[in-house]
Amino acid sequence: MSTVTGDPAAFYRMQIGAWVKERVKRTPNCLQIPAKGLDIFVARDFLTARECEQVIALIDKDRVPSGLLSSNGDPEFRTSESCHLKMSDAINVRVQDKINALTGIQPEHGETIQGQRYAPGQQFKPHHDFFHMNTEYWEDMQRSGGQRTWTAMIFLNDVEAGGQTWFPEANVRVTPRRGNLLLWNNMDEFGQPNHYSLHSGMPVEAGVKYVITKWYRERPWGRG
Template sequence: MAIFAKKKSASLETLTLKRVGELVRKRLTQDPGAYQLPVDGLEIFGVARFFSETECNRLIAIVDSVARPSPTYKGTDATGRTSFTGDVDPNDPFIIMLQRRIDDLIGIDPAFGETIQGQRYHPGQEFRGHYDHFLPSQPFWDLEQRRGGQRSWTAMAYLNAVEEGGTTDFTRVDLSIPPQPGALLIWNNMKPDGTPNPNAMHAGMPVVRGVKYVLTKWYRARAWN
């Protein structure tokens, strides 16, 4: 009975993720400010200058105030993520305003969004190839199901230019994106059918010169808590 219940829950989640994908896809393709990157096997969009220079500078200061050595999920390779990370204050009016803009752009229920997270990379720091979505084989699968289920879409903003390095590489679709201040990337971690997309693997390549600041927001299949 428990196995049947899990399979039923998984199929419902897949259907939900398929519908969310359809909603976001339609919304972004109809937005004149959003551009779909021409790659096969992955849905990824970009919005130039989504954040202003003033907003980026303020966000950089916020990231600096919360940054700590980046954590990894239990059972994953801690050496693969060497940046600094921190969750911003979700009750900060400035952050609330920015979250609403991202929510409005994508069209996903704000309750499904995780708290915005900031990342800082110094020379030599990186985040090796990884997925934002979860797999049933991972030891933290049941915990994440209780916390809102699968991750659907990722929204990631660059806050500054980097002197050298620090690109975001989607290794399975041969796509490399350099940091562009204020630009927002949005990609679907699922395939159109609502199942995990192996082509969503991506890496934060090592910074060679300068410092890289990034802001990330993930969305779940259900309300996040």
């Protein structure tokens, strides 16, 4: 069993995890999804149709092939397109403020919102959003805010077929629905990386899928 003994950072992650969980459980229109070993919620109609359309237009304007923090040698691992949404656009500020208000996490702990587009056949194979601490990139992540805690993902459109977000270890599969927000904790109840948070963006079979993702860090993002 995981513990937090001797690890102040894990103790903080445990506290913020429990605090956000209880906050979201009390939020109207937010439902906790039954899941094995994972705290995960859906907030229905979190964005309006107009807000989704505005963000989609910005993703289409700036999208480029998606990258990976660390290459694994599989060219088919992540085949989507993505972009960092600019806070000079009022709609992005409005969306970010709504996400921050839902989680209650200090805004400075949040990374820049990333927009993503999946055409037919494109996917993001199973991965974790938390940082693996035995990697070359870990020291850089430590200096820029430390471990990722919560992930907020918003579906910007309905998808004709495919494109579900799948958590194979937690036994959860979520179909994209325009305006719905998906929120989950990448840490377990002890503030340690939670392997039940493994998830994938399944291949789109028909249509195009648009989402945005915002990650939160244990410390202010971009600072030591």
